[in-house]
Structure formats: C-alpha cells, structure tokens
Amino acid sequence: MTRYVDTLLQILRHDPKSSYDVVIVGGGGHGLSTAYYLATRHGITNVAVLEADYIASGNTGRNTTIIRANYGIPEAVRFYQHSLEMYQGLEEETGAAILHQTRGIFWIAHTETSMRTERARAAMNTACGARTVMVSPAELKELVPQVDLTGGGRYPVLGASHHLEGATARHDRVAWAYASGASQRGVHVLEHTPVTGLLRDGDRVVGVETPRGPIAAGVVLSAVGGRVTAMAAHAGVRLPVRTHPLHAFVTNNYEQGLGAIVASTELSCYVSQTERGQMLIGAEFDAQPSYSRQSSFAALRSYSYKITRILPFLRDLRILRTWAGICDISADFSPIMGATGVDGFLITTGWGTWGFKAIPAGGEGMAELIATGRPPALIAPFGLDRFRRDHVLADQGSAGTR
Amino acid sequence: MLWLSCPNCGRRPIDEFTFGGERRSVPDSIVDPDERDFDEVWNFENPDGETTERWFHTYGCRRWVTIRRDTSTDTVLEVLA
Numbered sequence: 001m002t003r004y005v006d007t008l009l010q011i012l013r014h015d016p017k018s019s020y021d022v023v024i025v026g027g028g029g030h031g032l033s034t035a036y037y038l039a040t041r042h043g044i045t046n047v048a049v050l051e052a053d054y055i056a057s058g059n060t061g062r063n064t065t066i067i068r069a070n071y072g073i074p075e076a077v078r079f080y081q082h083s084l085e086m087y088q089g090l091e092e093e094t095g096a097a098i099l100h101q102t103r104g105i106f107w108i109a110h111t112e113t114s115m116r117t118e119r120a121r122a123a124m125n126t127a128c129g130a131r132t133v134m135v136s137p138a139e140l141k142e143l144v145p146q147v148d149l150t151g152g153g154r155y156p157v158l159g160a161s162h163h164l165e166g167a168t169a170r171h172d173r174v175a176w177a178y179a180s181g182a183s184q185r186g187v188h189v190l191e192h193t194p195v196t197g198l199l200r201d202g203d204r205v206v207g208v209e210t211p212r213g214p215i216a217a218g219v220v221l222s223a224v225g226g227r228v229t230a231m232a233a234h235a236g237v238r239l240p241v242r243t244h245p246l247h248a249f250v251t252n253n254y255e256q257g258l259g260a261i262v263a264s265t266e267l268s269c270y271v272s273q274t275e276r277g278q279m280l281i282g283a284e285f286d287a288q289p290s291y292s293r294q295s296s297f298a299a300l301r302s303y304s305y306k307i308t309r310i311l312p313f314l315r316d317l318r319i320l321r322t323w324a325g326i327c328d329i330s331a332d333f334s335p336i337m338g339a340t341g342v343d344g345f346l347i348t349t350g351w352g353t354w355g356f357k358a359i360p361a362g363g364e365g366m367a368e369l370i371a372t373g374r375p376p377a378l379i380a381p382f383g384l385d386r387f388r389r390d391h392v393l394a395d396q397g398s399a400g401t402r
Numbered sequence: 403m404l405w406l407s408c409p410n411c412g413r414r415p416i417d418e419f420t421f422g423g424e425r426r427s428v429p430d431s432i433v434d435p436d437e438r439d440f441d442e443v444w445n446f447e448n449p450d451g452e453t454t455e456r457w458f459h460t461y462g463c464r465r466w467v468t469i470r471r472d473t474s475t476d477t478v479l480e481v482l483a
Contacts, residue, residue, distance in 0.1 A: 229448040238441060239446070240444040241446060242448050243473075288421040288471075290476040291450045292473075292474065292475055296404070331446075
C-alpha cells in the first residue's frame with residue numbers, strides 16, 4: 001500500500017505555462033502514455049496533458065481491464081499483440097506495480113457459425129503472432145470446471161478459442177504509472193483543466209482555450225474519450241464516431257476463484273475475477289448512442305441473464321457496485337489514430353470498449369508520429385483517411401461487445 | 403430509457419425495438435458533392451443533447467417510429483410518428 005501511495009505522490013503540481021511544444025487533451029491512458037513515450041523515447045518533455053477531471057476519471061478507470069490480442073483482422077492482431085507484450089514489461093519499464101496477471105481468455109462458441117468465427121480467429125491470430133488455440137468442450141471443462149456445458153439448456157458449448165496470453169492489470173495504476181513517469185521527466189500533468197475550445201490561426205490549430213487561460217501549442221493531440229465529437233468540432237473536423245454507454249458491475253467475493261477470463265461470442269458478455277476476489281462482468285454497449293453514465297437496470301438484468309447461462313455459480317453472488325462509461329465507437333469498430341486533415345491537430349479516438357489494452361502501443365505510436373511526423377507501421381492503417389481510401393478495418397466481431 | 407410508446411402498439415419495452423440511427427442532413431457548409439456523399443455515408447452528428455432518430459419495432463408491428471430523444475440523459479422527449 002505504501003508503495004502505491006508513493007507512486008501516487010509522484011505527480012508534480014504545476015500552473016500551466018503559456019505555451020508547450022505538445023498539448024494533449026485528455027488525461028486518460030492514451031493521453032498519458034503518449035506523454036510518457038514522448039518524454040522517454042523522443043526526449044520531448046515540453047508537453048502538457050490537460051485533464052478535465054482527475055486522471056483516469058473517464059473510461060480508463062471504468063473499463064474491465066482485459067488485455068488481449070485475439071482480433072479478427074491482421075492489422076489489429078499485430079497492433080494489440082505488440083501492446084500486450086508491452087504490458088508484460090510495463091512494471092519493469094515504469095517501476096510501478098500495475099498488478100499485471102496473465103490468465104488466458106476463453107471465447108466460448110454456442111453455434112456452428114461462431115465456431116467458424118473462432119476457428120478463423122485462432123488461425124488469424126497464429127498467423128499474426130498472437131497465441132490462440134481451439135479447445136473442445138471437454139478441455140474447457142477441465143480448465144474451467146465452473147462452466148455449464150449445456151449453457152443453461154439453451155446455449156450448449158460447442159467449443160472455445162483459448163487466447164493464452166490474455167491478461168488483466170489494475171487500470172488506475174496503469175494511468176498513474178504513465179502519469180508519474182511522464183511527470184518525473186518534466187511533462188506537466190494538469191488535472192481539473194478542461195479544454196473549452198481550440199485556438200485557430202487560419203486553418204491551423206495553434207493551441208487550446210481553458211478556464212485557466214489560453215495555452216499555445218505546436219501540436220494539439222485529442223486523446224478525449226466519449227466527448228470527442230465536440231472536441232473535433234472545435235477544429236472543424238467531423239468524425240465517423242458515435243458515443244454509446246457501456247455498463248459493468250462487480251459482485252461480492254467468490255472464494256473458490258476463477259483463474260481464466262471467460263467470454264461468450266453469441267451472448268457477448270465476459271467475466272473475470274479482480275485481484276480483490278470480486279467477479280467483474282461486462283457486456284455489449286447500449287444500442288442507442290447516449291452520454292448518460294447512469295447504470296441501467298435493463299443492462300444489469302440482461303448481463304446477469306447471459307453470464308449465468310455459462311457460469312451458473314454467479315447466481316449465488318450479489319451485485320455490489322455498478323457503473324457505466326461512455327465509449328467512442330467508430331463506424332468500422334476499429335480505433336482512429338493520426339492526422340485529421342487540419343494542421344496541428346491530431347487525434348486518437350474510437351477506443352470505446354477496446355482502449356485499455358491498447359494504452360501502451362497506442363501511446364508509443366502516437367508519440368512517434370508526433371516526434372517524427374510519420375505514423376509508424378503499426379498504427380498507420382488506423383488513420384482517419386482510411387474511410388476516404390475505402391480501407392475500412394471492419395472488426396465488429398472482435399469487440400467482444402457486438 | 404426502458405420504454406417507448408409505439409404509435410401502433412402503445413407503451414412497449416425498449417428491448418422490442420431496434421435502433422435505426424440518427425436522422426440528419428449534411429450541413430450546408432459542405433459544398434463539394436463528393437464531400438457531401440462522404441459525410442452522409444460516414445460521419446455522425448453524435449450530439450450531446452437533443453436528437454431525432456428512427457427506431458424499428460422489430461418484435462411488434464414491424465413499423466418505423468421517429469422520436470426525439472435527449473442523449474445526455476437517454477430519455478425520450480417526443481414520439482413524432
């Protein structure tokens with residue numbers, strides 16, 4: 001605990017300067033990791049991260065902390081596998097305890113259609129460097145004895161893909177690890193500093209407006225979560241992004257323990273056990289766009305129904321705590337990273353439901369783009385211009401949340 | 403948002419309906435025809451506030467419903483038709 005508090009105290013408090021080389025809007029995982037890698041890999045430290053509330057108060061602190069690379073398209077598998085590997089070395093790199101734990105993820109299939117999807121996923125993962133294999137129902141039962149292979153009589157288990165390197169980590173510790181690492185190298189991490197507008201010079205973005213005064217910037221990066229549409233509109237940029245709420249909840253302690261992460265393709269829900277022993281359950285985002293972070297009874301009811309089909313022991317637990325986050329979901333269900341067509345204004349968005357696992361690789365890629373002016377190969381396919389080039393990266397099935 | 407009043411079927415649980423997307427027009431500020439096509443196909447207004455949108459009553463009368471909704475609170479303001 002003392003070590004954790006020490007980590008927290010390592011963010012230095014500053015008043016904003018009148019100008020920075022780089023201003024990052026949004027003090028979540030992606031904004032902070034970009035700042036960290038700018039400082040550590042490129043020696044760029046005249047950087048400010050502006051957070052409207054407190055660090056990781058948005059989706060970084062609201063997600064279900066799952067790290068995986070079992071996506072369905074090559075671009076995504078390579079990118080997320082790199083991120084997964086960066087997570088494995090993150091404690092060593094930052095010196096902060098992020099409670100990283102490799103657990104393995106099972107994606108259970110209940111129909112022939114989803115068995116085909118899972119087989120294709122395993123083959124694609126293997127081809128692109130991620131470790132995913134198929135397991136039979138008997139093997140699944142051996143590895144996760146709690147699973148009901150009849151699926152409550154309605155969703156029989158036909159098999160599952162097993163993503164061996166799937167992992168979890170404490171989300172707020174990841175954010176603080178990056179924040180303190182960046183802060184120690186001279187980056188200004190400014191909490192409670194909302195950005196209310198962008199400063200323009202002709203077509204160019206040259207800074208941000210805040211209640212603490214205008215701040216000039218060589219480059220402005222929007223690492224904003226759910227409210228990205230309004231941020232981009234300040235620069236005259238329109239986005240193929242909609243904002244949907246995603247709910248999650250935790251139950252009381254489950255003493256027997258569930259080592260693996262379990263998800264279902266058809267039911268689109270997933271469960272893992274937190275390091276405190278609580279069962280953490282999430283599912284698909286709400287169908288209709290909304291900025292409401294109110295947990296809804298309908299979502300809890302639907303998630304509970306789904307997850308108890310495959311893990312009946314959850315019926316005996318109680319829901320302790322519920323919350324929701326507002327996810328920026330792109331039109332092709334892949335993230336958007338890079339240039340916007342407006343000089344001086346970059347963007348990293350579309351992270352709704354798959355952002356946490358991408359924090360290291362997303363930040364590393366954006367930092368290299370800012371430092372060199374060129375997107376590295378891993379993030380280049382994810383540019384906003386892909387929609388104009390008809391190179392959309394449709395990967396809805398891998399969101400885990402249809 | 404738990405319920406929606408269908409003009410044909412009355413007050414029904416929201417689970418019966420399928421979200422059909424916001425009803426929007428391309429802004430007049432976009433002049434180039436190709437740009438207008440692009441905007442119409444890909445971009446969303448995604449407002450934090452009032453929006454007009456279409457819902458389909460999948461497990462009911464199988465007719466489209468147009469509503470006004472406040473996305474900041476996720477509440478229905480008015481059922482138009």
